[in-house]
Amino acid sequence: MQTALVIPNYNHTIAIEETLEQLAQLNLPCYLINDGSNDETRHLLIALASKYAWVTLLHHPFNRGKGAAVTTGLRAAFKDGFSHALQVDADGQHNLDDIPAMLAKAADNPSALISGLPQYDDSVPKGRFYARYLTHIWVWIETLSLEIKDSMCGFRVYPLAATEQLFLSHALGERMDFDIEVLVRLHWQGVKVIHLPTKVIYPEDGVSHFQGLWDNIRISGMHSRLFFGMLKRLPGKLIGTHNSNDTNTHWSSIGERGNYWGIKLLASSYKLGGHWLCRMIMYPVICYFFLTGKTAREASISFLKRVKHVDPEHPQLQGDINWKHSLKHFFAFGNAALDRIDAWCDRIQLSQVDFPNRALLADQLAAGQGAVLLVSHLGNLELCRAISVHQKKVKVNVMVLTDNAENFNRVLKQLNPDSAINLIQVTELGPTTSMLLQQKVEQGELVVIAGDRTSSNTQGRVVYSSFLGEQAPFPQGPFILAGLLDCPVYLMFCLREQGQYRVHLEAFSNTLKGPRKGRMQRLEEAVNNYSARLEYFARREPMQWFNFFDFWRKDDDIQRANFQGKDRTDK
Secondary structure, eight states, rough: OOEEEEEEESOSSSSSHHHHHHHHGGOOEEEEEEEEHHHHHHHHHHEEEHHOOOEEEEEESSSSOEEEEEEEHHHHHHHHTTSEEOOTTTTOOOGGGHHHHHHHHHHHSSSSSSEEEEEOOSSOOHHHHHHHHHHHHHHHHHSSSSOOOOOOOOEEEHHHHHOOOOOOHHHOSSSTTTHHHHHHHHHHHHEEEEEEEEEEOOOOOOOOOOOHHHHHHHHHHHHHHHHHHHHHHHHHTTTSSSOOSSSTOOOOOOOOOOHHHHHHHHHHHHHHHHHHHHHHHHHHHHHHHHHOHHHHHHHHHHHHHHHHOOOOOTSSSSOOOOOHHHHHHHHHHHHHHHHHHHHHHTOOOOOGEEOOTTTHHHHHHTTOOOOOEOOOSOOOOOHHHHHHHTTSSSSSSEOOOOSSSSSHOOOOOOOOHHGGEEEESSSSOOHHHHHHHHHHHHHEEEEEEEOOOOOOOGOOEEHHHHTTEEEEESSSSHHHHHHHHOOOTTEEEEEEETTEEEEEEEEESOOOOOOTTTTTHHHHHHHHHHHHHHHHHHHEEEEEEEEOOOOOOOHHHHHHHHHHHHHHHHH
């Protein structure tokens, strides 16, 4: 990450020298743009550029506007090989102490735009403060999302490759309309916008170049163009042909699509009318996600075609696989979510679940010995955990490797506070995690680990195993961890069959621990056994396969693509 500063300046003489003095400690190159200032300001800027060797002064022969000045700085930084640029105003409004946090966030999210989220004090003019909310509403309409919380703050870190791509394809406004338009169009382009709270002040001796009448006219015209641009994009967005930057993104790094308030609405309807009212509301929601979720829809169809190829006479997959099969797949996922809520609200009892070999695990736990359950995202294992929590007979610890279920879990916890008990959320399976889980096992508790999803933090640490006729990546972590815990390991699948849930429990291994010699061979053997059983049950109930991403995508392909993208940016 190579970052430069960009500061537009038009007749700001009071705060600019102090701003540069504060920025000097960052040791970052700076592009200072003189946007046609008067002679006094121009001479001051020339003197400051001579004083600070890290400052490059660029001139506009006449005043073109803040947007034009920022554009000049961003394009100069990109041309000189920088990957990111931090825009700072010259009038002293921004809290420069927040810059390290913004740069750290940009380093963690190099393809995102990091924007300040203004926290105002009493110095803010009330008219401008309330007028911002009108723009916020327009931006939410234009982007069809609430991701952009503030589009007018000029304190932001730009990813320059994406920004240059935008400059080459669109002519943007050059004055006060620029900050808003560039953010909306980058969002359309697939750039994620991340906000960090920052204090913003309006100095008593500050100079504002906002032209009340003309800038409002420009901003109104810009919103009109963006609104009709949104309407033009809407059909493509609905059928899933809009641009996306997640082609080379690992599944676990893709943000959750379910809006919190949308899920909250479903939960409220569940409280009000129970399962059936919630189902009536859920179906339109599922249809929406089906229409707009191109990646998930394609993954669904691809998976079902693979099952059809190995099992041409499958009763659930009659005829050529098409969108109708995929829609049914989506509905199965929604129904499983509602069943999960039913279970957490104690409306599904253990007596309603067929668990033929329950004694296999019960005897193990009765002896005070813990165990590992290797599970998957096939079926509805959450239902078993909910029932076990209600009966308070078994302590179950579930490993959660991503934050993608955060919204659902937040709402679920409101329905039943016990729902989040013993959820252990980690970024990867390391020594600290194994020590914690060792204690759980020694106390006679169950540790539940999904073995069918790799993590974005463990790309490359996978074992490839045949799954539905092609090699697929399986994570090493769950199997290594199960070996470190040195306890019995079981496979468990909970599938809905003939209108009733049935739990399939199998002994997998007395222990996966062994001598260092031959460890990789044992690991590969364990993964192959797991993938074989996963394939068996996935072929049995393909509509309950809830991995809506390219399961066979090679992790090294993602790494290679991301590296090449970074390499192009660095160059």
